[in-house]
Amino acid sequence: xxxxxxxxxxxxxxxxxxxxxxxxxxxxxxxxxxxxxxxxxxxxxxxxxxxxxxxxxxxxxxxxxxxxxxxxxxxxxxxxxxxxxxxxxxxxxxxxxxxxxxxxxxxxxxxxxxxxxxxxxxxxxxxxxxxxxxxxxxxxxxxxxxxxxxxxxxxxxxxxxxxxxxxxxxxxxxxxxxxxxxxxxxxxxxxxxxxxxxxxxxxxxxxxxxxxxxxxxxxxxxxxxxxxxxxxxxxxxxxxxxxxxxxxxxxxxxxxxxxxxxxxxxxxxxxxxxxxxxxxxxxxxxxxxxxxxxxxxxxxxxxxxxxxxxxxxxxxxxxxxxxxxxxxxxxxxxxxxxxxxxxxxxxxxxxxxxxxxxxxxxxxxxxxxxxxxxxxxxxxxxxxxxxxxxxxxxxxxxxxxxxxxxxxxxxxxxxxxxxxxxxxxxxxxxxxxxxxxxxxxxxxxxxx
Amino acid sequence: xxxxxxxxxxxxxxxxxxxxxxxxxxxxxxxxxxxxxxxxxxxxxxxxxxxxxxxxxxxxxxxxxxxxxxxxxxxxxxxxxxxxxxxxxxxxxxxxxxxxxxxxxxxxxxxxxxxxxxxxxxxxxxxxxxxxxxxxxxxxxxxxxxxxxxxxxxxxxxxxxxxxxxxxxxxxxxxxxxxxxxxxxxxxxxxxxxxxxxxxxxxxxxxxxxxxxxxxxxxxxxxxxxxxxxxxxxxxxxxxxxxxxxxxxxxxxxxxxxxxxxxxxxxxxxxxxxxxxxxxxxxxxxxxxxxxxxxxxxxxxxxxxxxxxxxxxxxxxxxxxxxxxxxxxxxxxxxxxxxxxxxxxxxxxxxxxxxxxxxxxxxxxxxxxxxxxxxxxxxxxxxxxxxxxxxxxxxxxxxxxxxxxxxxxxxxxxxxxxxxxxxxxxxxxxxxxxxxxxxxxxxxxxxxxxxxxxxxxxxxxxxxxxxxxxxxxxxxxxxxxxxxxxxxxxxxxxxxxxxxxxxxxxxxxxxxxxxxxxxxxxxxxxxxxxxxxxx
Numbered sequence: 001x002x003x004x005x006x007x008x009x010x011x012x013x014x015x016x017x018x019x020x021x022x023x024x025x026x027x028x029x030x031x032x033x034x035x036x037x038x039x040x041x042x043x044x045x046x047x048x049x050x051x052x053x054x055x056x057x058x059x060x061x062x063x064x065x066x067x068x069x070x071x072x073x074x075x076x077x078x079x080x081x082x083x084x085x086x087x088x089x090x091x092x093x094x095x096x097x098x099x100x101x102x103x104x105x106x107x108x109x110x111x112x113x114x115x116x117x118x119x120x121x122x123x124x125x126x127x128x129x130x131x132x133x134x135x136x137x138x139x140x141x142x143x144x145x146x147x148x149x150x151x152x153x154x155x156x157x158x159x160x161x162x163x164x165x166x167x168x169x170x171x172x173x174x175x176x177x178x179x180x181x182x183x184x185x186x187x188x189x190x191x192x193x194x195x196x197x198x199x200x201x202x203x204x205x206x207x208x209x210x211x212x213x214x215x216x217x218x219x220x221x222x223x224x225x226x227x228x229x230x231x232x233x234x235x236x237x238x239x240x241x242x243x244x245x246x247x248x249x250x251x252x253x254x255x256x257x258x259x260x261x262x263x264x265x266x267x268x269x270x271x272x273x274x275x276x277x278x279x280x281x282x283x284x285x286x287x288x289x290x291x292x293x294x295x296x297x298x299x300x301x302x303x304x305x306x307x308x309x310x311x312x313x314x315x316x317x318x319x320x321x322x323x324x325x326x327x328x329x330x331x332x333x334x335x336x337x338x339x340x341x342x343x344x345x346x347x348x349x350x351x352x353x354x355x356x357x358x359x360x361x362x363x364x365x366x367x368x369x370x371x372x373x374x375x376x377x378x379x380x381x382x383x384x385x386x387x388x389x390x391x392x393x394x395x396x397x398x399x400x401x402x403x404x405x406x407x408x409x410x411x412x413x414x415x416x417x418x419x420x421x422x423x424x425x426x427x428x429x430x431x432x433x434x435x436x437x438x439x440x441x442x443x444x445x446x447x448x
Numbered sequence: 449x450x451x452x453x454x455x456x457x458x459x460x461x462x463x464x465x466x467x468x469x470x471x472x473x474x475x476x477x478x479x480x481x482x483x484x485x486x487x488x489x490x491x492x493x494x495x496x497x498x499x500x501x502x503x504x505x506x507x508x509x510x511x512x513x514x515x516x517x518x519x520x521x522x523x524x525x526x527x528x529x530x531x532x533x534x535x536x537x538x539x540x541x542x543x544x545x546x547x548x549x550x551x552x553x554x555x556x557x558x559x560x561x562x563x564x565x566x567x568x569x570x571x572x573x574x575x576x577x578x579x580x581x582x583x584x585x586x587x588x589x590x591x592x593x594x595x596x597x598x599x600x601x602x603x604x605x606x607x608x609x610x611x612x613x614x615x616x617x618x619x620x621x622x623x624x625x626x627x628x629x630x631x632x633x634x635x636x637x638x639x640x641x642x643x644x645x646x647x648x649x650x651x652x653x654x655x656x657x658x659x660x661x662x663x664x665x666x667x668x669x670x671x672x673x674x675x676x677x678x679x680x681x682x683x684x685x686x687x688x689x690x691x692x693x694x695x696x697x698x699x700x701x702x703x704x705x706x707x708x709x710x711x712x713x714x715x716x717x718x719x720x721x722x723x724x725x726x727x728x729x730x731x732x733x734x735x736x737x738x739x740x741x742x743x744x745x746x747x748x749x750x751x752x753x754x755x756x757x758x759x760x761x762x763x764x765x766x767x768x769x770x771x772x773x774x775x776x777x778x779x780x781x782x783x784x785x786x787x788x789x790x791x792x793x794x795x796x797x798x799x800x801x802x803x804x805x806x807x808x809x810x811x812x813x814x815x816x817x818x819x820x821x822x823x824x825x826x827x828x829x830x831x832x833x834x835x836x837x838x839x840x841x842x843x844x845x846x847x848x849x850x851x852x853x854x855x856x857x858x859x860x861x862x863x864x865x866x867x868x869x870x871x872x873x874x875x876x877x878x879x880x881x882x883x884x885x886x887x888x889x890x891x892x893x894x895x896x897x898x899x900x901x902x903x904x905x906x907x908x909x910x911x912x913x914x915x916x917x918x919x920x921x922x923x924x925x926x927x928x929x930x931x932x933x934x935x936x937x938x939x940x941x942x943x944x945x946x947x948x949x950x951x952x953x954x955x956x957x958x959x960x961x962x963x964x965x966x967x968x969x970x971x972x973x974x975x976x977x978x979x980x981x982x983x
Contacts, residue, residue, distance in 0.1 A: 051805035219696040232660030255829040391568040
């Protein structure tokens with residue numbers, strides 16, 4: 001070594017001093033960590049139009065936190081829920097997200113329902129480097145470094161559902177009925193392309209119809225569907241109708257005498273909770289495609305349901321698919337924290353890819369490099385007690401595809417957040433990350 | 449019945465079910481035969497289940513219909529130790545069950561111990577047809593008729609054979625006609641001329657499906673005949689469709705009238721911009737729910753009782769709003785608007801916190817569900833028919849109150865010239881309270897009706913408030929007849945536009961139309977005349 005050392009002790013002395021300093025800092029940090037609870041943010045609307053769906057998810061996360069605390073917490077620390085109310089107001093979602101990340105300094109956030117609210121908080125999570133677990137089925141075409149999508153992508157719900165209709169039920173004619181916003185429009189675009197390209201369904205055999213949010217007068221549309229089904233080919237309705245509007249829709253179907261045996265309706269947004277507002281007697285046999293149903297016959301599921309009934313104190317309470325998504329997401333996050341040994345966002349982000357936890361339907365869910373998870377796809381028929389009877393399921397789990405293979409501009413994209421790629425929209429054709437016009441093309445296609 | 453059973457017995461013999469039949473005849477444990485039949489249902493393959501259903505149907509067992517019905521309802525289940533049970537009530541954690549073979553009650557079992565024998569839509573269809581075939585021999589004529597209806601479009605080769613003698617022997621004219629039609633549909637779908645000819649002139653959707661299929665028949669003569677048969681009913685169908693659209697329009701219109709008529713009193717007559725009007729409707733709807741909770745098992749009675757109850761609840765809430773806020777804001781429309789908007793938010797959140805953010809189930813009574821069948825192509829949904837009648841009833845009652853009672857006279861006097869009315873000895877404050885209570889109570893009635901059409905949830909009111917104001921302004925502020933005509937015509941315009949423009953665009957077009965109309969005639973369809981209107 002070129003540096004002359006006058007005192008042979010001095011270097012050792014300095015080193016040990018440094019080490020002591022580091023250790024001191026270390027022990028201090030560890031001490032601080034084990035004292036403070038781990039903060040878990042919950043970003044679900046408790047008032048406004050979305051409260052109907054989102055408030056139960058808040059309760060679900062609180063229940064999961066309580067269970068985790070009973071089991072000794074995480075890394076020896078207790079968990080603490082930080083609940084904010086974005087009041088179904090999309091800009092307020094961004095503000096509340098900022099509050100959670102910047103002021104409350106939460107370690108992870110579970111939240112959002114609508115796609116538009118997710119889009120609103122996305123820049124905040126990317127700017128402040130937070131972690132968001134999003135539990136609802138959505139239209140795909142997105143993969144963010146900071147978001148984990150535990151709900152279904154279109155290939156985990158819509159595509160297997162129409163495959164079921166065509167292969168098992170023998171449907172040849174489709175009415176795509178949806179609420180007028182981004183999720184139904186994108187899903188229906190994907191389905192239209194898929195039906196025509198993969199199944200050779202004629203354009204004349206596909207009818208598309210959009211209605212406003214909260215639409216309550218379905219007389220004309222249902223009568224149109226009835227006529228559409230009278231042309232001789234077996235017909236089905238693929239419904240992406242969202243939220244409240246479903247109740248009058250199903251009521252009108254029943255009143256106009258459309259039976260599931262004549263024209264089955266397969267819904268992507270109707271679960272146990274939506275059905276709890278309807279008399280399901282006349283709806284028996286209509287279908288829904290999800291990754292979980294309350295009627296799944298496994299002990300894990302019964303344990304979850306019993307815990308939920310106890311937590312809510314309501315014997316009639318129901319569980320649904322987004323709740324299972326939170327269950328999976330929460331356990332994945334906890335597992336990743338255990339694996340990383342810290343709640344540090346970057347460490348958890350790296351550790352969580354590949355983490356596998358049990359789902360409630362007797363299988364396992366794994367976090368994929370594109371931040372989507374593997375899920376089984378289940379098709380259920382409505383029963384008279386408001387539950388679904390599972391009539392079909394995919395033989396194995398399906399990995400979520402962030403970028404649909406059936407939209408121009410999106411089929412060449414993949415997402416992989418592992419090193420060294422670390423890219424949410426990698427174009428496999430020109431080999432660059434987000435450099436192509438693919439995203440704009442996809443967005444332009446959506447805007448159309 | 450005997451004839452059918454003997455036939456079924458022959459079938460059973462032919463199908464090699466002899467051992468089962470013998471076991472039943474010579475040994476007392478008939479249960480074993482039933483058990484064996486039921487056991488064949490507990491398989492994974494839906495195809496095998498279908499065969500098992502056929503076997504049960506053809507067995508001579510008198511419990512067959514009950515089993516099939518339980519299977520259809522998803523109540524036929526198997527316990528962990530292999531017994532077959534019928535679940536009597538499948539809600540909650542533990543379900544009361546009875547033995548499927550002996551019919552003895554077995555107490556309550558945990559849902560974890562029970563495995564449901566699942567069916568899908570195809571099997572459900574098969575089961576319904578199977579039950580319908582059994583019911584064809586029922587002594588009850590209503591049952592025979594509905595099972596004949598059920599068989600339209602469900603006939604296959606096997607059933608065709610069974611039905612032919614039944615048609616000949618049918619005592620009831622309706623049953624005979626329906627079964628003949630069912631057979632004709634089967635023939636037309638097979639491309640037989642006989643069937644196509646029999647279906648000419650039929651408006652039934654199933655018949656048209658069959659004719660549409662027959663147009664692709666191999667025999668060009670049959671295809672031509674099918675096309676001609678379809679064309680011959682085209683005109684008739686168009687008329688039916690027109691009537692249907694008109695009905696849709698009037699029913700949407702009557703909903704608008706119901707929602708707006710209370711506002712026509714508070715806003716139109718009193719001039720109070722009440723943004724909480726929608727929430728008063730919501731209170732009416734929740735009253736209906738509450739009544740149904742109080743009277744479980746009697747949804748019809750609860751609904752009837754909630755008409756006065758909904759009126760009273762909403763009227764009391766109206767009085768509270770008037771006394772606490774609106775009376776202090778007389779003549780300050782902007783402040784009234786903001787304050788009542790605040791009240792509407794408070795009421796919504798109150799319901800969310802106290803009751804639940806989730807929608808509540810309001811049961812539609814038996815006599816209000818389904819439709820009134822006019823002919824095979826036209827049926828009017830009953831719930832909307834009732835709502836339409838209710839809207840007219842409320843309107844008539846309100847007209848009577850305003851025109852024929854002392855309260856109506858005083859209301860008109862106070863709104864036309866408050867100072868003069870007071871000097872004549874009318875207590876204007878009392879009239880204000882009563883008028884607002886009347887308008888609010890009518891909003892409550894609208895809520896009771898809406899509970900039969902749409903969601904009962906905290907957002908119910910929000911969906912109707914804009915429409916209500918639109919109707920009142922379009923009809924002419926202060927004129928009840930204007931509200932009626934405006935509501936009905938907006939409903940019809942909307943429904944006529946909808947098939948052509950789509951629901952979203954139809955709504956926009958109606959809004960644009962109203963804006964233009966108000967530009968031209970700012971006082972609406974039926975403007976108030978005379979000096980009072982100038983003030």
